[in-house]
Amino acid sequence: MSLARTLALHLRKDLRLEWRSKDAANSMLFFALLVVVIFSFAFDPLAEESRHIAGGIAWVAFLFATIVALNQSWARELRNQVLDALRIAPAPANALFLGKTIANFIFVGIVEALMTPVFVVFYNLRVVGSGWQLVLVAALGTWALVVNGTFFSALSLRTRNRELMLPLILFPISLPALLGMVLATTNILTGERSPADWIKLLSVYDVVFTTVCLLLFEIVLNAE
Amino acid sequence: MLSGTRNLKPETRNALSFLTSIQRNSELAVVLEGISKLFGRFAALHDLSATFPAGRLYALLGENGAGKTTLLRILAGLSLPTRGKVRVLGGVDPRAERARIGYMAHATLLYDELTARENLEYFRSLYPERQKMRNVDALLDSVGLARVDTKRRVSQYSQGMKQRLALARAMLQSPELLLLDEPFSNVDVASVSAMAGLLGDLRDRGATLVVITHQAEALAGVADEWITLRSGTIMKREASPGGKSTSMGNER
Numbered sequence: 209m210s211l212a213r214t215l216a217l218h219l220r221k222d223l224r225l226e227w228r229s230k231d232a233a234n235s236m237l238f239f240a241l242l243v244v245v246i247f248s249f250a251f252d253p254l255a256e257e258s259r260h261i262a263g264g265i266a267w268v269a270f271l272f273a274t275i276v277a278l279n280q281s282w283a284r285e286l287r288n289q290v291l292d293a294l295r296i297a298p299a300p301a302n303a304l305f306l307g308k309t310i311a312n313f314i315f316v317g318i319v320e321a322l323m324t325p326v327f328v329v330f331y332n333l334r335v336v337g338s339g340w341q342l343v344l345v346a347a348l349g350t351w352a353l354v355v356n357g358t359f360f361s362a363l364s365l366r367t368r369n370r371e372l373m374l375p376l377i378l379f380p381i382s383l384p385a386l387l388g389m390v391l392a393t394t395n396i397l398t399g400e401r402s403p404a405d406w407i408k409l410l411s412v413y414d415v416v417f418t419t420v421c422l423l424l425f426e427i428v429l430n431a432e
Numbered sequence: 433m434l435s436g437t438r439n440l441k442p443e444t445r446n447a448l449s450f451l452t453s454i455q456r457n458s459e460l461a462v463v464l465e466g467i468s469k470l471f472g473r474f475a476a477l478h479d480l481s482a483t484f485p486a487g488r489l490y491a492l493l494g495e496n497g498a499g500k501t502t503l504l505r506i507l508a509g510l511s512l513p514t515r516g517k518v519r520v521l522g523g524v525d526p527r528a529e530r531a532r533i534g535y536m537a538h539a540t541l542l543y544d545e546l547t548a549r550e551n552l553e554y555f556r557s558l559y560p561e562r563q564k565m566r567n568v569d570a571l572l573d574s575v576g577l578a579r580v581d582t583k584r585r586v587s588q589y590s591q592g593m594k595q596r597l598a599l600a601r602a603m604l605q606s607p608e609l610l611l612l613d614e615p616f617s618n619v620d621v622a623s624v625s626a627m628a629g630l631l632g633d634l635r636d637r638g639a640t641l642v643v644i645t646h647q648a649e650a651l652a653g654v655a656d657e658w659i660t661l662r663s664g665t666i667m668k669r670e671a672s673p674g675g676k677s678t679s680m681g682n683e684r
Contacts, residue, residue: 297558
């Protein structure tokens with residue numbers, strides 16, 4: 209059985225489940241919108257300073273949205289103990305992991321796409337640097353969050369306070385990526401410095417953590 | 433039946449069929465050697481040894497907490513014994529044989545948001561293409577769900593319908609070893625009878641079945657052996673009067 213075919217199966221199933229249940233989508237959008245609006249109350253969004261902090265605010269909003277998506281991601285498999293059926297099936301475990309990661313990437317990506325115009329309006333933003341770099345940073349940063357998040361969410365599945373455990377594990381391990389995505393976004397929005405070094409850091413981070421997660425996922429999946 | 437037997441006399445063919453059946457029954461589907469399973473200091477299974485010859489239906493009885501579900505999860509490869517060895521379908525690691533094992537748990541192992549067909553087709557696709565898989569329509573028909581509205585999601589099914597669909601999911605890959613954890617709970621009397629008949633048919637086609645149940649009467653006339661667990665060990669093991677009899681193995 210090919211990895212690509214099984215991956216596509218898991219991905220299609222996750223997208224279909226989310227489309228029908230809207231478990232994650234509504235909460236993700238609500239959280240992201242809440243962060244944007246509340247921060248806009250805290251300071252004058254028209255000030256030049258907002259350009260410097262908008263990158264950080266955007267990633268706080270997306271981080272919350274990601275955590276919501278990640279918590280729902282494996283919760284679906286725990287209802288009716290479907291995870292046991294997946295564990296007993298002879299399909300490659302990595303296909304399940306990648307299918308879930310890509311599904312989460314799509315969910316967070318959609319929230320980012322929907323929230324971007326809101327950011328632009330609320331914070332009076334105008335991209336000074338290259339627009340394509342912003343898209344690249346968003347993609348690399350989102351992948352960094354969802355690949356680790358999907359892995360650690362699976363790891364914390366059997367813990368009692370798994371919804372609390374996930375951010376506790378995920379935030380420290382994601383710090384280098386968070387630093388990279390916030391500073392790269394700020395550099396692109398202000399145009400003061402080149403974001404190239406931060407983009408390289410994010411790329412290396414993504415490659416390393418995707419590889420490590422793929423190597424370890426089967427052990428995590430089959431742990432009792 | 434062996435190929436090339438078409439030209440044989442009927443008596444010879446019957447004898448061959450009989451010999452094949454003896455050979456099949458003499459194979460062991462499950463061998464347990466001194467299995468213990470500890471959860472902290474609690475022993476769910478305690479030094480349990482037994483053999484399960486292939487092609488038979490075993491009814492697993494016992495009070496709550498006797499270790500039945502733990503044993504079934506170990507056979508399915510979902511849990512590892514703390515001590516002892518398990519051999520399933522000739523392999524030393526049940527996980528390596530999982531394509532040949534069907535498992536129905538106490539929960540349905542189904543997605544509530546999907547329809548019956550979507551669930552079965554999804555799980556069907558997780559098995560290798562070379563594996564002989566059951567036809568989804570035929571399977572739904574066999575558990576009496578063929579005429580249910582195809583757009584109806586599993587969340588809208590009654591508990592009994594979910595149980596029948598769960599059984600269909602467990603049978604998808606024509607398993608050689610089928611492990612069922614209380615398949616008859618919440619199922620109406622007529623459906624229980626139909627499901628028991630279905631399990632009997634599977635056994636007759638050569639599958640080995642281990643069925644946990646609190647409704648022993650449902651398997652009367654179908655089960656070949658009754659095994660009673662208490663406190664993680666086998667207390668009693670007896671063959672059905674009309675069932676296929678084999679040696680009792682080395683259980684305690």
